[in-house]
Amino acid sequence: MTVLVLGGAGYIGSHTVDRLVAAGYDVAVVDNLVTGHKDAVNAKARLHVGDVRDKAFMRQVFTDENVEGVVHFAAFSVVPESMKDPLKYFDNNTAGMVTLLEVMHEFDVKNIVFSSTAATYGEPKQIPIKETDPQIPTNPYGESKLAMEKIMHWSDVAYGIKFVALRYFNVAGAKPDGSIGEDHNPETHLIPIILQVAAGKRDQLQIFGDDYPTKDGTNVRDYVHVVDLADAHILALKYLAAGNDSNAFNLGSATGFSNLEILEAARRATGKAIPAVMAPRRPGDPSTLIAASDKARDVLGWQPQFDDVEKIIATAWNWNEKHPNGYAK
Ligand code: NAD
Numbered sequence: 001m002t003v004l005v006l007g008g009a010g011y012i013g014s015h016t017v018d019r020l021v022a023a024g025y026d027v028a029v030v031d032n033l034v035t036g037h038k039d040a041v042n043a044k045a046r047l048h049v050g051d052v053r054d055k056a057f058m059r060q061v062f063t064d065e066n067v068e069g070v071v072h073f074a075a076f077s078v079v080p081e082s083m084k085d086p087l088k089y090f091d092n093n094t095a096g097m098v099t100l101l102e103v104m105h106e107f108d109v110k111n112i113v114f115s116s117t118a119a120t121y122g123e124p125k126q127i128p129i130k131e132t133d134p135q136i137p138t139n140p141y142g143e144s145k146l147a148m149e150k151i152m153h154w155s156d157v158a159y160g161i162k163f164v165a166l167r168y169f170n171v172a173g174a175k176p177d178g179s180i181g182e183d184h185n186p187e188t189h190l191i192p193i194i195l196q197v198a199a200g201k202r203d204q205l206q207i208f209g210d211d212y213p214t215k216d217g218t219n220v221r222d223y224v225h226v227v228d229l230a231d232a233h234i235l236a237l238k239y240l241a242a243g244n245d246s247n248a249f250n251l252g253s254a255t256g257f258s259n260l261e262i263l264e265a266a267r268r269a270t271g272k273a274i275p276a277v278m279a280p281r282r283p284g285d286p287s288t289l290i291a292a293s294d295k296a297r298d299v300l301g302w303q304p305q306f307d308d309v310e311k312i313i314a315t316a317w318n319w320n321e322k323h324p325n326g327y328a329k
């Protein structure tokens with residue numbers, strides 16, 4: 001069985017390719033390298049450089065590879081950018097999904113595991129967030145991903161293409177041996193930015209908002225380790241291969257940490273002072289996002305190994321120390 005990983009040169013994609021290879025899967029990757037890195041792709045996987053929206057290219061990949069299942073990470077995912085340029089997100093993310101499903105239908109490929117996001121829920125009515133809760137995104141990024149879920153739903157109804165939507169909460173950390181990790185440019189995520197301050201690459205952290213209705217006024221998020229997340233994709237592929245119906249699962253820890261708590265945990269994990277200042281709210285940020293993720297545990301048998309946010313940050317710090325310039329030579 002060849003698993004085709006779209007966006008497999010990116011942060012989460014490269015960790016999933018690594019785990020798939022370790023589990024004995026034959027893996028092919030499609031990535032246009034807009035935010036991904038060639039060196040992040042496990043050497044045992046075949047990399048096809050090109051764009052998911054390029055139908056001729058995608059047809060060639062499906063002709064060359066004996067694809068039995070697709071894992072789809074290829075997307076833009078920066079919330080503030082999506083607020084400024086929503087069409088960039090609907091084009092790359094949502095339109096990309098249409099092309100992908102057309103080609104899957106043409107080549108009779110019936111299974112897809114999809115990177116969805118907590119951002120599809122928007123400002124939650126209740127915490128923890130359940131998979132059945134309303135999905136009302138507060139930013140175009142979340143809207144583009146919700147549209148992708150709906151497009152997959154109707155493609156299942158019409159063509160029998162089965163999907164698992166994995167709604168990630170906040171993903172962090174790196175492979176514990178430090179060989180692959182997170183390298184976004186520009187970086188926008190909290191933990192890697194904090195570690196850039198710890199490494200002396202930035203002067204200080206700006207904390208976006210301290211007037212939210214949370215324990216200390218800063219946003220609360222639910223963090224999951226990237227390797228645990230990668231393993232959930234393998235379980236989702238098995239779930240679909242066993243003939244199960246389309247489904248959606250939250251992937252989180254069911255525990256919330258405020259931005260200030262993450263800063264404190266990073267100070268402990270790195271032993272660095274990490275200067276920080278308060279800054280205005282960032283547009284589009286929901287106050288609190290915490291996942292109910294018992295469904296993934298019960299139905300997929302997912303058993304995350306990392307339950308301590310300080311240990312998660314320590315794996316990211318290890319990657320940073322081993323690769324101070326990321327994937328740049
Ligand atoms: P990333 O930017 O590191 O990875 C995305 C990869 O897709 C990159 O390698 C990029 O080059 C590739 N790509 C993008 N558009 C493409 C296209 N049109 N054709 C071919 N390749 C393309 O991002 P990531 O942090 O690894 O996120 C992966 C997925 O997970 C995204 O879909 C994102 O929406 C989702 N997600 C991420 C988080 C998080 O905390 N990082 C949380 C929720 C959901």
Ligand code: UDP
Nearest residue numbers: 079188189190193206207208219259282285
């Ligand atoms: N954040 C922050 N300063 C930064 C980057 C992020 O205060 O430089 C906050 C952000 O406002 C949010 C939390 O950190 O409350 C997590 O943001 P991130 O972009 O990492 O993930 P998101 O929750 O948006 O997916």
